[in-house]
Amino acid sequence: MSAVVDARSAGTDPRPRLLIMAWSTLRSDARVLRQIRLFSGRYAVTTLGYGEAPDGVVEHLRLPDGVVHWHKDRRLLIQRRFEAAYRDAPVTHAATELLAGQPRFVVVIANDIDTLPLALDLAPTGGVHADLHEYHPRQSEESWRWRTFVAPYYRFLVRRYGPLADSVTTVGEGIAREYRLRFGLRAGVVVNAPQHVDLAPRPVEPGAPLRLVHSGNAQRHRLDVILEAMDLTTGPMTLDLYLMPNDEAYLAQLTERYAGSEQVRIHPPVAPHELPATLNAHDVGVYVLPPVSFNHLWALPNKIFDFVQGRLALVVGPSPEMAALVRRHGLGLVSPDFTAQGLADTLDAFTAEQVAGFKAASDAAAVELSAEQQVRGWERAVDTLAARVGG
Numbered sequence: 001m002s003a004v005v006d007a008r009s010a011g012t013d014p015r016p017r018l019l020i021m022a023w024s025t026l027r028s029d030a031r032v033l034r035q036i037r038l039f040s041g042r043y044a045v046t047t048l049g050y051g052e053a054p055d056g057v058v059e060h061l062r063l064p065d066g067v068v069h070w071h072k073d074r075r076l077l078i079q080r081r082f083e084a085a086y087r088d089a090p091v092t093h094a095a096t097e098l099l100a101g102q103p104r105f106v107v108v109i110a111n112d113i114d115t116l117p118l119a120l121d122l123a124p125t126g127g128v129h130a131d132l133h134e135y136h137p138r139q140s141e142e143s144w145r146w147r148t149f150v151a152p153y154y155r156f157l158v159r160r161y162g163p164l165a166d167s168v169t170t171v172g173e174g175i176a177r178e179y180r181l182r183f184g185l186r187a188g189v190v191v192n193a194p195q196h197v198d199l200a201p202r203p204v205e206p207g208a209p210l211r212l213v214h215s216g217n218a219q220r221h222r223l224d225v226i227l228e229a230m231d232l233t234t235g236p237m238t239l240d241l242y243l244m245p246n247d248e249a250y251l252a253q254l255t256e257r258y259a260g261s262e263q264v265r266i267h268p269p270v271a272p273h274e275l276p277a278t279l280n281a282h283d284v285g286v287y288v289l290p291p292v293s294f295n296h297l298w299a300l301p302n303k304i305f306d307f308v309q310g311r312l313a314l315v316v317g318p319s320p321e322m323a324a325l326v327r328r329h330g331l332g333l334v335s336p337d338f339t340a341q342g343l344a345d346t347l348d349a350f351t352a353e354q355v356a357g358f359k360a361a362s363d364a365a366a367v368e369l370s371a372e373q374q375v376r377g378w379e380r381a382v383d384t385l386a387a388r389v390g391g
Contacts, residue, residue, distance in 0.1 A: 013044035013058055016126075016386050017103065021119055022111035023069035023091060025051035026060075030272060030302055031133065031171075031192055032111055038375050039382065046105070048095060048115075061098040067091050069114065077149045082156040086117060107385045109378075112136065113154060116161045126385035127166030131378070132158075132187065135175045138294035158183050167381040172321045174298035190377040193305040196370035197276040201311040201359035204283060206352045210237035213282035213312070215275060216303050218243040218251040225288045225317075227254075228340035230264055235348045240282060242267045242275075279310025283355050286347070288317035290338045300325065307331075308369050313358030315346055329369070330361040 018039055022032045026049040033054060039045055040056035047053070050069075053060030063069075069091040076085035086092060095118055107126045110119035113136045119128045136154040140146040162168065162179070168187040170176050176187040214226060223241070230239055243266065245251050251266075258264045270278045279285065285307030291297035300321035307314050314332030316322040323334045333354075335346045367373065 015042060015044040016106040016389075017046065018043035018382065018386075019046045019048065019102075019105045019108045019119075019122070019124070020111070021048045021095075021108065021115040023063075023114050024049055024111070026054045027051050030194070031131070034371050034375055035109060035111075035131070035378060037371075038378060043107075043382075043386075046102075048098060061095075063091065063094050063098070067094045072150075072153070074149065077153055080152065082153050083160075085153060086157065092118065106389055107382050109382065110165070113157045113162070116165060117157070120161060120164050124385075125389045127388065128164075129378070129381045129385060130162065130165035130168045131190070132162075132168060132170045132175075132179065134171065134295045135178050135298070137182070141293045158185070166385055169377055169381065172298055172300040174321055175295070178294070178298075188377045188381065191300055191305065191369075191374050192302040193369050193371050193374040194272065194276070194302065194309055196367055196372055197309045199276060199280050199309070199311050199363075199366075201356070201363050202280055202283075204352045204356045204359070208236075210235065210284060210347070210350060210355070211282040212237055212239040212284050212286050212315075212347070213242070213279055213310075214239065214286055214303075215242040215270065215279065215306065216244065216287075216301070217246045218254065219247055220250055221290055221292060222287075223254075225290060225338065225340050225343060226286055227264065229288075229343040229347065232340055232344035233347050234344075235350075237347060238262070239264045239286075240267060241265070242270050242278065244269045275306050276309040279306060279312055282310070283313060283359070284315055284332070284347075284350070285310065285312040286315045286343075287322070288315075288335055288338055288343050289319055289322075290317075291319065305369055308362045308366055311359055311362045311366065313350075313355045313362070315343070317343070325369075329365040330358065331365065332358045 020035055026032050036054050036056050045057045046059040047057045048061040050063050067090045072085045072089050105124040108119040108124045108128045110116040110130045112133050116130050137151055162183055162185045168185050169190045170187045176189050179185040179187050255266050258266055289296050289299055298321055314326050316326055317335045317338045326332050333346050335342045
């Protein structure tokens with residue numbers, strides 16, 4: 001077990017003590033990094049999670065790399081002994097050991113339902129804010145094993161511990177509504193928007209091929225529709241893909257398939273702070289996510305807001321959250337369905353004048369749809385809890 005402390009130690013810092021917990025590699029978790037950036041100026045922020053210490057914290061409690069956060073005793077899950085399964089999990093033991101002897105925190109932010117029971121155990125003087133990100137009881141419902149053995153465990157955690165949080169946020173209105181209908185939780189919404197970037201839309205060249213772009217994970221169900229649509233379009237267009245190597249075998253297949261292609265180009269991933277400028281060289285950000293699960297149906301991912309900061313026109317599938325955002329701000333077009341043909345028809349319908357107008361709309365919405373504006377939901381929640389003890 002290890003802790004990293006900077007020169008201004010958590011024990012002597014006069015600011016209110018804030019703990020941010022997440023079972024993720026914090027330096028690459030964009031949502032958690034936004035929380036750290038938001039609060040590190042006014043709070044003495046301690047983090048608990050995997051990997052090296054994020055910038056801006058006074059203390060980092062690092063979980064051992066060999067502790068797999070999702071490992072649970074399958075026997076306990078089958079027996080429906082969910083409390084025991086949580087308390088007996090390796091990550092729970094590791095986190096408990098790291099937290100032993102810590103002075104009392106003023107506020108704890110628990111990221112995802114997995115960290116909430118431990119956050120509540122700490123009994124911070126101001127309270128606990130739960131940022132539940134996705135809808136956990138239906139996270140991987142396309143798997144029958146997950147539905148049978150894991151979903152009941154997450155329903156237990158949400159039902160047992162969700163109401164004990166002092167405040168709750170999640171990533172979208174549809175997920176917030178489901179938490180309210182199923183569990184009575186009143187959750188605010190903080191969308192996954194990146195920092196505002198000062199860019200201008202690139203001009204659209206009349207008659208030139210439409211420059212499409214997509215960034216994110218190399219996953220079949222996220223890319224197959226887009227790639228098949230490229231085979232069906234009739235207008236001149238290119239597609240640049242900036243892909244994370246999360247499925248290395250699939251990425252290798254794509255790299256081989258499109259080697260030398262002038263229409264589809266595969267690129268290495270781009271660092272988050274460099275992504276808007278990279279996207280800005282293109283015309284249209286495209287994302288069609290088939291609704292294979294509840295969370296896919298209601299997804300409102302980072303990349304949509306990255307497209308806006310890149311000042312692009314957007315094309316999305318009829319996912320309710322994405323489609324509503326695009327229509328509300330006039331950012332682009334919505335495909336009629338989740339098929340490759342529907343997407344191809346939508347792309348072929350674009351005119352240069354439309355693309356230029358949608359790019360201008362992204363530019364107009366870039367401030368509102370930025371982290372600086374969207375994270376105010378966290379700011380209000382944490383400051384309210386800290387104010388209980390004069391923080």
